[in-house]
Amino acid sequence: MTKSAKTKSARAATSLASIPGTLVLVGAGKMGGAMLDGWLALKLPPKKVVVIEPQPSRAIKALAKRGVRINPKGPIKDVAALVIAVKPQAAAEAIPPLAPMVSRKTVAVSIMAGKTLAFLEGALPGAAIVRAMPNTPAAIGRGITVAVPNAKVSAGGRRLANLLLGATGAVEWAPDEALMDAVTAVSGSGPAYVFLLAETMARAGVAAGLPKPLADKLARATVAGSGELLHRSPLDAATLRENVTSPGGTTAAALGVLMAGDGLDPLMTRAVAAATRRGRELA
Numbered sequence: 560m561t562k563s564a565k566t567k568s569a570r571a572a573t574s575l576a577s578i579p580g581t582l583v584l585v586g587a588g589k590m591g592g593a594m595l596d597g598w599l600a601l602k603l604p605p606k607k608v609v610v611i612e613p614q615p616s617r618a619i620k621a622l623a624k625r626g627v628r629i630n631p632k633g634p635i636k637d638v639a640a641l642v643i644a645v646k647p648q649a650a651a652e653a654i655p656p657l658a659p660m661v662s663r664k665t666v667a668v669s670i671m672a673g674k675t676l677a678f679l680e681g682a683l684p685g686a687a688i689v690r691a692m693p694n695t696p697a698a699i700g701r702g703i704t705v706a707v708p709n710a711k712v713s714a715g716g717r718r719l720a721n722l723l724l725g726a727t728g729a730v731e732w733a734p735d736e737a738l739m740d741a742v743t744a745v746s747g748s749g750p751a752y753v754f755l756l757a758e759t760m761a762r763a764g765v766a767a768g769l770p771k772p773l774a775d776k777l778a779r780a781t782v783a784g785s786g787e788l789l790h791r792s793p794l795d796a797a798t799l800r801e802n803v804t805s806p807g808g809t810t811a812a813a814l815g816v817l818m819a820g821d822g823l824d825p826l827m828t829r830a831v832a833a834a835t836r837r838g839r840e841l842a
């Protein structure tokens with residue numbers, strides 16, 4: 560990397576406003592669209608954004624008025640970051656046309672579930688690549704993304720990837736790509752487990768005699784409120800749980816069932832192991 564390229568990358572690390580080149584988003588669906596909203600909110604200049612998307616939504620099309628280029632004709636040059644947010648099944652079709660955009664100053668960030676660094680390196684030879692796994696609370700800026708770089712990613716490239724991924728929530732870097740299947744099983748798929756908890760609590764409320772609308776409302780508000788409390792509190796989950804559990808009380812009676820040897824712990828361990836296995840099979 561030249562001295563001036565290094566300086567530019569370092570500048571990009573502190574702000575998306577000074578991104579040293581074009582940001583190309585490939586696939587502006589649910590996740591790509593949420594990321595784009597986050598970047599623009601962080602003052603990424605719209606003129607520096609190119610969106611490649613066969614069927615842009617009305618919201619994406621509207622961004623053209625602000626200067627975002629959508630499906631431009633001709634070569635796209637000076638690409639600082641290439642964010643790949645298509646479904647994994649679309650990767651084989653979507654990635655090959657991107658190869659000419661990649662230069663030594665480009666960091667490619669893939670959020671495709673299960674697509675490994677080896678696969679991405681095969682599709683974009685020589686590229687600096689970050690593989691990342693976000694989750695759906697990204698849509699409200701409260702996601703968590705786990706990322707892992709290949710050997711070509713510079714410190715500046717990593718900082719730029721961190722800024723891009725951080726626009727939709729927290730970012731953690733995995734020390735080893737082998738952990739990504741377990742990451743996917745915990746945080747990638749995890750929102751579904753929490754929504755299931757709300758569903759099962761509501762069904763249990765109905766079984767205990769509550770009218771369904773009231774049971775639904777109580778379960779939803781309890782899961783959402785408890786999640787927010789966990790988010791805001793400095794205390795860990797176990798302490799928050801202990802704080803609502805009086806010895807011999809109603810919560811303790813329920814936790815006696817949930818924390819029994821055949822309770823939630825072994826069930827969740829099996830569920831996460833099944834998701835981890837499935838991730839390996841799909842890779």
Ligand SMILES: NC(=O)c1ccc[n+]([C@@H]2O[C@H](COP(=O)([O-])OP(=O)(O)OC[C@H]3O[C@@H](n4cnc5c(N)ncnc54)[C@H](OP(=O)(O)O)[C@@H]3O)[C@@H](O)[C@H]2O)c1
Nearest residue numbers: 586588589590611614644645646647649653671672693695
């Ligand atoms: N949603 C999540 O919770 C989540 C969590 C973790 C990771 N991810 C990953 O994020 C990626 C996107 O997921 P999503 O839920 O945002 O999917 P999505 O809403 O279907 O978005 C994908 C977008 O890519 C477009 N596309 C298809 N082929 C393309 C091509 N050749 N070039 C450019 N764009 C193309 C699709 O257009 P059409 O609709 O016209 O095909 C669609 O708008 C996936 O790889 C997924 O594994 C998602």
